[in-house]
Every structure is written in structure tokens, then in C-alpha cells.
Amino acid sequence: MRRLILRRAVAFLATLFVVSLLVFTVVRVLPGDPALLIMGTEGSPEAAAALRRAMGLDRPIPVQYVEWLGGVLRGDLGRSIQYDVGVGRLILSRLAVTLPLTVLAAVFMTLAAVPLGVYAATRNGRAGDYVTMLLSQLGIAVPSFWAGLLLILLFAVRLGWVQAGGFDGWAAGLWSGLRALLLPAFALGVVQAAILTRTTRAAVLEVLRADYVRTGRAKGLSERTLTWKHVVRNALLTIVTILGLQLGQLLTGSIVLENVFYLPGLGRLALGAISARDLPVVQGVVLFVAATVVTLNFVVDILYAVLDPRIRYE
Amino acid sequence: MSRRWRRALRHPAFVVGLVLTAAILGTAVCSLVYTPRDPLLMEFAARLEPPTAAHPMGTDQYGRDLLSRVMRGAIASLAVGGVAVGIGMGVGVILGAAGGWLGGWLDEAAMRVTDAVYGFPAVLSALLASAVFGPGVLISMVAVGIAYVPVFARLTRASVLSLRAQEFVTAALALGARDRMILWRHVLPNTVSPLIVQATISFPLAILAEAALSYLGLGTQPPNPSWGLMLREAQNFLQLSPWYAIFPGAAIALAVLGFNLLGDGLRDVLDPRAG
Numbered sequence: 001m002r003r004l005i006l007r008r009a010v011a012f013l014a015t016l017f018v019v020s021l022l023v024f025t026v027v028r029v030l031p032g033d034p035a036l037l038i039m040g041t042e043g044s045p046e047a048a049a050a051l052r053r054a055m056g057l058d059r060p061i062p063v064q065y066v067e068w069l070g071g072v073l074r075g076d077l078g079r080s081i082q083y084d085v086g087v088g089r090l091i092l093s094r095l096a097v098t099l100p101l102t103v104l105a106a107v108f109m110t111l112a113a114v115p116l117g118v119y120a121a122t123r124n125g126r127a128g129d130y131v132t133m134l135l136s137q138l139g140i141a142v143p144s145f146w147a148g149l150l151l152i153l154l155f156a157v158r159l160g161w162v163q164a165g166g167f168d169g170w171a172a173g174l175w176s177g178l179r180a181l182l183l184p185a186f187a188l189g190v191v192q193a194a195i196l197t198r199t200t201r202a203a204v205l206e207v208l209r210a211d212y213v214r215t216g217r218a219k220g221l222s223e224r225t226l227t228w229k230h231v232v233r234n235a236l237l238t239i240v241t242i243l244g245l246q247l248g249q250l251l252t253g254s255i256v257l258e259n260v261f262y263l264p265g266l267g268r269l270a271l272g273a274i275s276a277r278d279l280p281v282v283q284g285v286v287l288f289v290a291a292t293v294v295t296l297n298f299v300v301d302i303l304y305a306v307l308d309p310r311i312r313y314e
Numbered sequence: 315m316s317r318r319w320r321r322a323l324r325h326p327a328f329v330v331g332l333v334l335t336a337a338i339l340g341t342a343v344c345s346l347v348y349t350p351r352d353p354l355l356m357e358f359a360a361r362l363e364p365p366t367a368a369h370p371m372g373t374d375q376y377g378r379d380l381l382s383r384v385m386r387g388a389i390a391s392l393a394v395g396g397v398a399v400g401i402g403m404g405v406g407v408i409l410g411a412a413g414g415w416l417g418g419w420l421d422e423a424a425m426r427v428t429d430a431v432y433g434f435p436a437v438l439s440a441l442l443a444s445a446v447f448g449p450g451v452l453i454s455m456v457a458v459g460i461a462y463v464p465v466f467a468r469l470t471r472a473s474v475l476s477l478r479a480q481e482f483v484t485a486a487l488a489l490g491a492r493d494r495m496i497l498w499r500h501v502l503p504n505t506v507s508p509l510i511v512q513a514t515i516s517f518p519l520a521i522l523a524e525a526a527l528s529y530l531g532l533g534t535q536p537p538n539p540s541w542g543l544m545l546r547e548a549q550n551f552l553q554l555s556p557w558y559a560i561f562p563g564a565a566i567a568l569a570v571l572g573f574n575l576l577g578d579g580l581r582d583v584l585d586p587r588a589g
Contacts, residue, residue, distance in 0.1 A: 011426070018430035026442050137327075141518070141571035143525050146545060146563035153556050164552070252435040256526050260549070271530060274445045282445035286438050294433035 004305055012298040019294060020072065023287045024065050027279055028057075072287065078280035082273065087284035090269060097167060098265035101181050101188070101254045106247060108189030109196055114239065116193075117200025118232055122223070124205060132197065139194025144253055148187035148260035155183060165262035184257040192246050192253070199242040203235035210234075237308050244300035248293035255289075318583045328579030334572025342388035351379035353386040353539050362555045371561045374544070375551060380558065383539035384565050390451065390540035391569060394533070395520035397455045399513050402462025407502070407509070409463065410470025415478065415497060421471075428464040436461040436523040440532045451540075454533035458523045462516050469512055473505035507584050514577030518570040525566045541566045 052058055056067060071078070077087035120132035156164035167180045207213065208231055216226050255267030262268075266285050273281035322328045345353075350370075357377035365372045371380035406428075413424035434442075440449075440457035447453060477483060478501070486496045527533035528542030536543065541562040548559035 011429070014426045015429040015433070018426050019433050022430060022434070023442065026446060137571065137574060138567070140574060141567045143522050143529075143542075143563065143566055143570075145526060145529050146559075146566065149545060149549060149552070149559045149563065153552055153559060157552050157556065248433075249435065252437050255437055255441075256530060259530060270441050274441065274449070274532075277445075279445055282441060286434075286442045290430075290433040290438055293435070294430070297432070 001305070005302055008298065008301055008305075012294070015294050015298075016291060019290050020069055020287065021065070023283055023290070024068060027283045028061065028064060028068075077284035077287070080273075080278055080281045082276040082278040082281065087280050090281060091266065091284055091288055094264060094266045094269045096170060097181075097263050098251070098254050098258070098267070100177070101185055101257070101263065101265060102247065102250045104178075104181055104185035105188035105192070105250045105254065106243070108186055109193040109246065109250070110243060112190060112193040113196035114200055114232075117197045117239075118204050118227065120197070120201045121204035121208060122227055124208075129201075132201070136194040136197045139191055139197075142191060144188050144191040145256050145260050147191055148184055148257055151183045151187055152260070165260070167261075167263045180261070180263065184254070184261045184263065187260070188250060188253050188257050192250055196239070196242060196246060200235070200239050203238035204231055206238075207231045207235045237304070240307075241300055241304050244296060244303070248296050251289060251292060322579045322583050325579055325582075327575045328582075331572050331575025331577070331579060334568055335576045338388055338569045338572055339392070341385050342392050345382075345385040345388060349379075349382035349385050351382045353378065353382040354537055355379070362551060362558070364555065365557055372555060372557050374547065374558060380544075380561055383544060384541070384561055387539040387541045387544060387562065387565065388569070390528070390534045390538065391521045391524055391566070394451065394455050394458065394524040395517050398458035398520040398523070399462060399516050401456060401459025402516060403466045403509060403513060405459075406463045406466025406468075407470045407505075410467035410472075411474050411497060411502065413467070414471035414474030415493065415501070424467065425471075428467045431460060432464040434461065437526065437530070437532075440527050440530075444532045449532045449535065451534045451538075454524055454527040457527065457532075458520050461523070462520070465512060465516070466509065469508055470505055473508060474501055477501045477504055511577075511581050511584055514573070514580050518573035518577065521566065521570055521573070 056064055068078075075088050077091070079085070080087055080090055083090060116132050116136075120129045123129040123132075152164050155161045162179065162183060165180075168176055170177045213226065213231060216230055221230075254265060255270065257263075258265040258267040259271065266289065270282055270285040272278075273285070355378060357373070360369070360373050360377040362375055363369055363373045363377075369379050369381065371384060374380055374383070409424045409428060413421035436454075436458040439460050440454055443453045443457055444450075474497075483496060483500055486500055491499075524533055524540070525542035525545070528540040529546045531543075531546060534540035534543050536547075544562035545559060548555075548562065551558055
């Protein structure tokens with residue numbers, strides 16, 4: 001067990017290393033001169049040279065990478081050109097929107113998907129199963145940002161129940177903040193729920209075929225006890241694994257949804273930085289999200305092995 | 315026609331998928347030679363009109379005919395989806411085959427790279443690439459394509475690993491066949507089926523990714539029509555003209571639904587283990 005975790009940890013660190021290398025390479029090496037890119041056509045050659053020195057671009061590339069990586073490991077992601085503050089601080093402040101949005105979406109997703117998936121599996125081959133699968137097929141086909149637009153159309157434009165977007169900050173109160181996140185989290189969660197519903201259904205169906213389920217039924221357990229105490233519990237491992245992997249997708253999905261609802265999160269930060277040619281910010285956000293996704297996958301992988309004694313990867 | 319195909323054709327979901335896919339492909343091809351109006355023609359007198367006989371889906375903020383734009387938009391979706399899956403499959407197969415066949419540190423390196431790339435969903439690579447090179451349709455194709463490299467690489471590697479242990483490969487080796495020849499003639503042809511299955515899963519996802527990127531302004535650029543880009547523009551006019559946000563979105567959903575259903579059916583036909 002310990003050897004397995006150690007091996008996965010080494011692979012995880014190597015993966016993080018490659019992630020950092022990719023992000024660094026695309027920004028510093030490929031396009032030629034980041035200083036000119038940042039300044040655009042308006043910058044004078046002298047100003048570009050000064051910026052190049054200030055950014056350390058006049059030194060050999062491996063040296064630049066080691067210095068950059070050292071900074072990243074200390075939490076120093078560089079300085080935003082647009083806002084003139086540390087990129088790390090910017091990311092932390094925007095996480096106050098993106099993180100709750102992602103978590104709320106995960107809650108919506110789980111609340112919708114697990115009961116639906118269990119329901120479909122226990123109705124296998126009957127009308128309830130077909131209707132659920134049809135709904136999930138539709139859910140997979142609907143882009144989350146379109147779902148967001150439709151929700152705005154219905155609840156903000158037609159019914160006038162909520163505002164069409166924007167975020168007043170958590171200082172304005174917990175409920176005000178949550179209310180701004182409800183619709184985007186719903187749009188994001190419901191679409192992802194379609195995938196989790198299918199996985200839940202498949203996992204539950206698999207367990208339903210086990211001998212001990214037949215034994216339980218034979219000794220007279222009620223279907224409800226059987227389903228929730230014996231079947232779902234054993235299917236939970238697969239469900240939780242997929243859920244964990246979907247967290248990464250929810251995180252990147254929130255980047256898109258933030259733009260539908262004008263929420264000041266990581267996604268809007270990155271997109272704003274693109275039009276402002278604020279390379280350090282884009283680099284920082286991309287590195288942060290990619291590292292988070294890789295870390296989530298690693299944690300899920302380890303949890304899976306820890307929770308299921310049958311899995312010991314050869 | 316084999317029994318599997320006939321069985322697939324009796325499956326209602328597969329038939330719906332087939333019809334939807336044919337409709338989308340037909341629309342895309344047709345839009346190259348015929349659209350009711352010029353999709354780029356602006357008529358300022360007819361801005362943001364609701365659906366009428368002259369404009370069945372209404373018009374946009376420049377008075378352009380939405381039906382024509384939705385029709386032409388199919389091309390962007392299909393092209394980006396096709397190229398992206400092509401990139402993902404091409405690079406993935408090379409990485410996976412090389413890693414699986416040669417093993418050792420090369421395999422380890424290839425797997426670490428694919429693990430790292432797995433951390434970059436299309437939106438992230440597109441953000442990064444757009445910041446450096448400026449947004450554009452090429453960026454979105456490559457970004458979506460790169461996101462698919464890991465899955466194709468892993469699939470190919472797994473197939474190659476299992477095939478390498480098969481007796482017909484050992485026999486070819488014993489006969490003195492070269493590595494490259496064995497890979498091309500004996501190993502890769504046997505991995506085609508799972509690759510096609512994966513391509514049918516990836517293609518509709520690529521359509522969704524293209525739409526999201528265009529919606530963010532990182533994909534197809536104006537004035538060219540793309541469903542995602544149309545939704546981006548429609549968002550500013552939700553109050554005035556809700557239908558503007560409905561038709562392009564419905565086009566995306568129908569296209570993805572069609573390819574998904576078709577893919578499910580193809581999987582039954584091509585994958586002897588399923589169904």
C-alpha cells in the first residue's frame with residue numbers, strides 16, 4: 001500500500017513538473033518576445049529592453065525557468081501588469097467566487113444525479129429508466145453556457161425573480177452572494193449531472209447483479225433497505241471517483257459560466273487579462289487551474305486505492 | 315449488411331441519431347452553395363427582427379438573417395470538431411504506440427506528458443494560447459485537439475501492450491520483421507476499432523468545446539458565423555430578442571445529441587464486447 005502511494009506520488013510530482021514546463025514554454029519560449037507582446041506596437045525599443053531586463057528575459061532560458069519555478073513554489077506567480085499587484089493575491093481574491101461556484105455546482109450535480117441514477121437502475125428496462133436516460137442524453141447535449149442563458153431568459157428576463165448576473169461580493173451578505181451563484185451553479189451542475197447519472201446507474205446496475213443482493217432479497221429484505229443499505233453503499237466508491245474527476249471539469253466549466261453571469265472569478269480574470277495582454281495573470285491562472293485539476297485526479301486515485309481493499313494496482 | 319448493422323437500424327435512438335447527423339451534415343454542405351440570404355449581408359433596416367416568413371429565425375443586431383447564419387455555422391462546428399479529433403488521434407496514436415511498443419523511459423515520459431496534458435482542458439490551453447498568439451479559430455482547433463491527446467494515447471498504448479504479447483506478433487518478430495513494419499501491418503490495424511469508438515465519443519464533445527470557446531471569444535472570430543459566437547452576441551440582446559439566443563443553442567444541442575446517439579449505435583456495431 002505504502003509503495004503504491006509512493007509510486008503514485010512520484011508520478012504526480014513528475015506530472016506537475018511537466019505542467020509547469022508546458023505553461024512556461026508556451027509563454028516564454030514559443031512566441032519570441034513576451035516584452036513586445038505585452039507592450040504591443042506602441043512600446044519604444046528602449047522601453048521594451050527595460051521591460052525585458054526587469055522580467056529577467058535577457059538571461060538563458062533554463063535559468064529563467066528555474067527562477068520562475070522557484071518563485072511559483074514560494075507562492076510568487078509574478079506581478080500583474082494591468083493591476084500592478086501580485087498574481088497570487090489576484091487569484092486568491094477571485095477564488096472567493098470560483099470556489100463557492102464550483103462547490104455549489106457539485107452539490108447540485110450530486111443531489112440530482114445520485115437519486116436519478118439509482119432510480120433508473122432499479123427501474124432497469126422500464127419506462128422510468130428510459131425517461132431518465134433520455135433526459136441525461138439531452139443534458140449531455142446542452143452546453144452549460146446555453147443552459148445559463150436560458151435560465152437568465154426565464155428567471156431574470158421573463159419572471160424578474162433574480163438579476164441577470166453580477167456579484168456584489170460576500171461583504172454584502174451571505175445570502176446575497178449565494179443568490180448570485182445559484183443560477184450559474186445550477187446551469188453548471190445540471191449539465192454535469194447528466195454524466196454522473198449515467199455512471200451512477202451503471203455502478204448500481206453492476207452491484208445489483210451481485211450474489212449477496214440475491215441473498216438479501218431471498219431472506220426477505222425490503223427493496224428499499226436492499227437498495228440504499230447494500231447496493232448504493234457498494235456502488236458509492238465508483239460514484240465518488242467519478243464525482244471527484246468531475247470536480248476538475250466543474251472548475252473549468254465555471255470559467256465559462258462566470259462569463260455568462262458576469263461573476264468576477266478566475267475565468268473573467270483570465271479573459272480580461274487576455275484582452276489587456278496581461279501575460280503573467282493568464283499564465284498564473286492557467287498554471288493554478290491545471291495544477292488543481294492534476295492534484296484532484298491524484299487525490300481521487302489515492303482515495304480509490306485506500307477505500308477499496310480490492311484495488312492494489314500491480 | 316451484417317446482422318449487427320440491421321440490429322442497430324432497428325434501434326430507435328440510433329435511427330434518430332442517424333437522421334439528426336445527416337441533417338446537420340446536409341445543412342453544412344448545403345450552406346456552402348445555398349443559404350436563404352447571404353449570412354454576412356447586413357440589413358440595418360431589419361435589425362433584431364422576430365421570426366417572420368422572410369427571416370424564419372429572425373435577424374441579429376446587424377440585420378443579418380439568422381437562419382442563414384445558423385446554417386453556415388454548422389461548418390465551423392464540424393470543421394473544428396473534425397480537425398480537433400484528428401489532431402488528438404494523430405498525436406495520441408503516435409505517443410501511445412511508441413510508448414507501448416518501446417516501453418522503458420520513453421513510455422514513462424510519454425505517459426507523464428499525457429498526464430500533464432490531461433490537466434489542461436480545452437478552455438485552459440485556449441486561454442494560454444490566445445494570450446500568446448491572439449484568439450482565432452486555429453487556436454481553438456489545436457487547443458481542443460491537444461485536450462484529446464491523452465485519451466487516444468492511453469487507448470493506443472493499452473491496445474499495443476496487449477497486442478505485443480500476442481502470438482502473431484511474436485511470430486512476426488521471430489520471422490525477422492522490423493518493428494515499424496509490425497506496428498503498421500499487424501498492431502495498429504487491430505487498434506482501429508476502439509479508436510473509431512473513441513472518436514465518436516470525442517467528436518460531439520469537440521463540438522461543445524468549440525461552441526464554448528467561440529462563446530468566450532477565443533474561437534471563430536466575427537463576422538464569421540459560429541453557433542457559440544452567435545450566443546455570445548445574443549447575450550447582449552436577451553431582453554429585446556430572446557429567439558436570438560434560442561436557435562443557435564438549439565443547433566448545438568441537436569448536433570451533439572445526434573452525434574452522441576449515432577456514436578452509441580456505432581459502438582454496439584463496432585465493439586463486440588458491448589451489447
